[in-house]
Amino acid sequence: MRKISTLLNTTVFLLAFPIICLSQNTHYQKTDNGIIVKPTINNASIGKQIKLEVVTEKIIHAVITVADKFSLEPSLMVIPVKSKPEFSISENGNNVELKTKALTVKVDINTGQIIYQDVAGKSILEEKSFSARSFKAVSNDGEASYQIEQVFNSPDDEAIYGLGQHQDDMMDYKGKQVLLLQNNTDVAIPFLLSNKNYGILWDNYSITKVGDTRDYQPLSSFKLFSKNGEQGWLTASYVDKKTGEVGITRAESDIDYSFLSDMKKFPDSFKMANGKVTYEGKISSGYTGLQHFNVKYAGYIKIWIDGKMLVDKWRQAWNPGSAVVETEMSKDKKYDIKIEWIPDGNESYLSIKALTPIPEADENQYAFASESGDQINYYFVSGTNADEVISGYRTLTGKAVLMPKWAMGFWQSRERYKTQDDLLGVVKEFRDRKIPIDNIVLDWQYWKPDSWGTHEFEKSRFPDADGMIKTLHDTYHTKLMISVWPKFYSGNANYNLMNKNGFLYKRNIADGRKDWLGYPSTFYDAFNPEARNLFWDLMNKSLYKKGIDAWWMDATEPDIHSNLPIWERKQNMTPTYLGSGTKYFNAFPLQNSKGVYEGQRKENPNSRVFILTRSAYGGLQRYAAATWSGDIASRWEDMKSQISAGINFSLSGLPYWTMDIGGFSVERRYEDPNTEDLKEWRELNTRWYQFGAFVPLFRSHGQFPFREIYNIAPESHPAYKSMLFYNKLRYRLMPYIYSLAGASYQNDYTIMRGLVMDYGTDSKIKSIADQYMFGPSMLINPVYKYGATSRKVYLPEGNGWYDFYNGKYVKGGQTITADAPYNQMPIYVKAGSIIPFGPEIQYTDEKPADAITLQVYAGKDGTFTLYEDEGLNYNYEKGEFSTITFNYNDNLKTLTIADRKGSYKGMLSNRIFNIIYINPKKSNPLNFNQKPNKTIRYDGKQTITKF
Structure with a gap:
């Protein structure tokens, strides 16, 4: 093992040590790119030194250590940022204030609390004022580090997104626990996005809990009662599923068969491949409120509490699934519980753990808690919307290079x-x-x-x-x-x-x-x-x-x-x-x-x-x-x-x-x-x-x-x-889709868009987990119930919407029952959209996208930029690409095709745009063979078309 300790920290681009100490009466030291504050109270809940670095006017790097020096270990995630933003420093009462053109960051010189505000003084994010941090010294294979935790305040109406990919069917993670642990089907990405238009990039590589960071407890943390009423366990019945005979009945207070090493816990005579296990009895919590159950399973699993089915799932044995389910319970009230489990093969897994309701004092907060780190190390990323915040994330971690x-x-x-x-x-x-x-x-x-x-x-x-x-x-x-x-x-x-x-x-x-x-x-x-x-x-x-x-x-x-x-x-x-x-x-x-x-x-x-x-x-x-x-x-x-x-x-x-x-x-x-x-x-x-x-x-x-x-x-x-x-249809949409890919590199765009990205001011979208925008125009609503021929669809407010197939216009801000026949998934197009469709093709480079059909959806102003390049090489990094911007003015009923910008080898100098104009007064069903309203022969110079 070799340790990198002498390289400059690539997460910053300026000096790591203070270069100016202003006077004996100040409580901070200025560095070339920020400040260092040493709180007057120095303990493991505050830290010995706090370093703030100005990465850009909207990105602040915060590092807190209990050591005498900051670690210089380079970041694996964050790349050098070439920026030298202006900032100022002042003291105001108990606070040291660092200001950029977009932010004011305050550090309490006593408690070390950091508050991030906009230029008007409105708080965007605040660390918790007391017990906000913890550092616990640990040793891993002889390597000294700390278990670390950082707590942030979180208002009632905040929603939390991002954090990678998880299989718990949740959208908003507020009040939940997200475990950042790489596993087949679970992806750990330590970037949190808030509907308050900021993000936190947690620069740490160890297993990390985010949100409610309490440890899940065994099922025995509840009062358990057997099928016959004895306190302390559930009645477990091991059954031969072919004969229905109960072979073994025993008391079990914890259900934790999580890993290969747990297989020995099963009864020796139980033949798992031919078996079924039922757990029955009652359960009682010491707390009133929302109880969380974390279920790991392989095989078929069903769980009922108080007669309500909470889990009905299946997963093959070699890669167990997981589920987090919730149920309201009243303190000390007994609820019937029944668990039916049919294992999958000779080795199968089942584990049920629980979290009682979040204590009232901790409800309006979330935290990051990591197993190992030299210091608390995170980036605060602000923006006016989610796209700007994600752009800040990519400023720190790198452009999303274009796929072929x-x-x-x-x-x-x-x-x-x-x-x-x-x-x-x-x-x-x-x-x-x-x-x-x-x-x-x-x-x-x-x-x-x-x-x-x-x-x-x-x-x-x-x-x-x-x-x-x-x-x-x-x-x-x-x-x-x-x-x-x-x-x-x-x-x-x-x-x-x-x-x-x-x-x-x-x-x-x-x-x-x-x-x-x-x-x-x-x-x-x-x-x-x-x-x-x-x-x-x-x-x-x-x-x-x-x-x-x-x-x-x-x-x-x-x-x-x-x-x-x-x-x-x-x-x-x-x-x-x-x-x-x-x-x-x-x-x-x-x-x-x-x-x-x-x-x-x-x-x-x-x-x-x-x-x-x-x-x-x-x-x-x-x-x-x-x-x-x-x-x-x-x-x-x-x-x-x-x-x-x-x-x-x-x-x-x-x-x-x-x-x-x-x-x-x-x-x-x-x-x-x-x-x-x-x-x-x-x-x-x-x-x-x-x-x-x-x-x-x-x-x-x-x-x-x-x-x-x-x-x-x-x-x-x-x-x-x-x-x-x-x-x-996917191939017809290739001009649209590849333009979204181009925007992902050129403008830090996001293709698969949670509704918070475009409709963050609409309070009804906060927890919608089964709808999203595909690019700027298309609202996608998958059908995920067997036999369904309709589904509920919420159409966000602030827009009118068109049924993609029949062209009918519907007002936004309402939930509708959308038709979903076997052969169709409901798709709605927002008013003000311009969607380019190409010719029918069998593979992406079969022929150029000419003619392009532009479907213009009236009812609101709209814009779209067509992006094109050679498709296979990196010449786009050298500026070899072209863009054509389409602007629709709803008041004037005009479509402006702007001057083409840029060029690349093989570019079509002249092309045809067939315009289909769709407006609220007359439905226009999807038909690629219909006669266009207008045909534009475009030579790269601006044209204006009036409808």
Whole structure:
């Protein structure tokens, strides 16, 4: 292990030490970019020194330490910011005040409390005035650090978003606990976004709790009563599910079978694969209020409290799911409780833990609490709206580099294509059926069974990988993304090379663990720059030089061995090159993507890198990496939870997110379905596909049954027809979608937009978790209930709205019941929208987007900027791109197409815009073949059209 301690802190760009002490009577020291305050009260609840650094006029870096010096360890997340904003310093009573053009930051010289205000003196964010912080000295593998916590006040009407991707079907995290811990399906990003138009970037890599940071308690923290009324436990009945006979009845007061090591807690005679467990009795809380239950489960789980079903879920055993559910309870009142659990296979998991209501004194606050850090270290980011706050996050952590244009098209994948013929046959079928596609994905096990980490194709199944890739490119105009894990089987040449250089985590090997296929393995240390270089060199030699287009970086949590307790997961990645696994636990996916991105850009500087990774961290967007939501289940409730998961991921500052359309893990009833199960399977995939066409990246993937639309349903079936319609619609929208991608780089835009981004002043949107804006114009409303033919849709106030399909106008500020026939998902377009549609195409670069149909939705002024570039290279970073801005004036009923700005190689100098004018007085159904209201022949010069 080597420790970086002498490098300048890359999170700041000026001196780390004070350069001026104004006088003996002042209570601060001025530095080149801020101040240092030493509170008069010095203890572990305040800190010895507080450093404020002005990053920009709207971004303040706060560092608090109990040590004599500030740590100089460079940040992995935050990059140097070239800025020298003006600021002033003064003392006012007990406060030292630092002022920029946009902010006033006050530090109480006694308590160390920091208050962030706007220039008018209105508070934006305040640290808690007393007991706001804590530092608890700890040692992790001999490494000295602190368990740290920082508490902020939070008003009643505040909502909290972001913080990565989680599967609890929640939008607003106020009053909840969010655990930042990388896990398959859960992504930790330490960036919080408030509806008060500020953000907090918490610069720490260890496991962190945000919000209500109390520890979840065992179920026995409640009063429990057996089925017969005895206090102290529930009655657990272990049943043979085939015969219905109760084999074992015993008292259980804690239900905690969370990890592999907990399997020994079950009765020896219980055959899990054939069993069912029922827990019955009563439960009572010592507190009145909202109780939270955290349920971890594999198999089928149902929970009722007071006769109300709180949980009805399923998940496969090898990747347990989790759920947080709430219920109101009165102090000391007994409630019936019943839990039914059917395990999945011979190893299955169930855990139920609880949090009692938040104490009244702590209701209006939230906190960050991390397991390990040298100091409290966070950035306060302000803005006039959520877009500005996210732009501040990217100022700190890097631009969201542009993905290749083809990545905006459709990707087909399955758990794996076992042979070269399988993969080529699927692409040929897509082309023969004229189903648009841009990318086929080759998942794991293309190597020999004992050769994980060699990156070599098994010859018997992939006899001509080079020829396969050439056929994909030249014959089918399709890209190939391939799965690469940071994993190596012991004994192969790549393992030996990594091991010889000391680049591997060794504990999993030392403990003799074997993976699902029965081989010992471990991961490389992505924190080591030399190890990252070698990892890329191995990928480059065996894969990139063959013509691979993109990388699927799987298991980047890192999932060295599944279903181990957290302490063992940390142990498995200790030591890292930088320090303990505890301190650096969450940052692995960032470093892994960094190595691949930098390696490919060095190898081929002008070809866009594209990475899909199962986990993420702050700053990942600068490494051309998108994230998918992991190995979720194929259930309606899992589809629903992806909506809020994707929205909050996007509100965390990273614009590229996707999911397994249809879910990855499938209930056995779908593998050989009866008539009713097949009907549900087709409808589930249809609804999920409708939703999936309107997230940043459009991707189908999963285990058996196969996910190609022709394998889901025949061509004559409404499921097939609907999926084909939305696939083609996605490609028609490519000018719109790629412009959103361009704006994500050029203007720090966010594609998948929580309603708070555009309608933050509308109090009704605060907790809406199942609707979002796709770009500036389209309100997306997925249907996630089996058999539903309508759903409730809230149309935000401040806008009128058009039904996307029939063109009918509806006033905003109301909840409507929207039609949702089998083949359609409700979509509404806001008045004042301008949406560009391109021609029908089979892949993104089949032909230029000409003519473009501009649908102009009247009722409000509107604007849209069409962005175009070469689509595959980095010339856009050199300014080689073009924009055409469309402005609609509702009062004058005019559309202005502005002068084109910029140019790039291959740009269309002249083009055609067909204008469809849609207004509140007359509905205009969606029809790409209708006669336009106007046709504009555009040569790059401004034109004005009046309707």
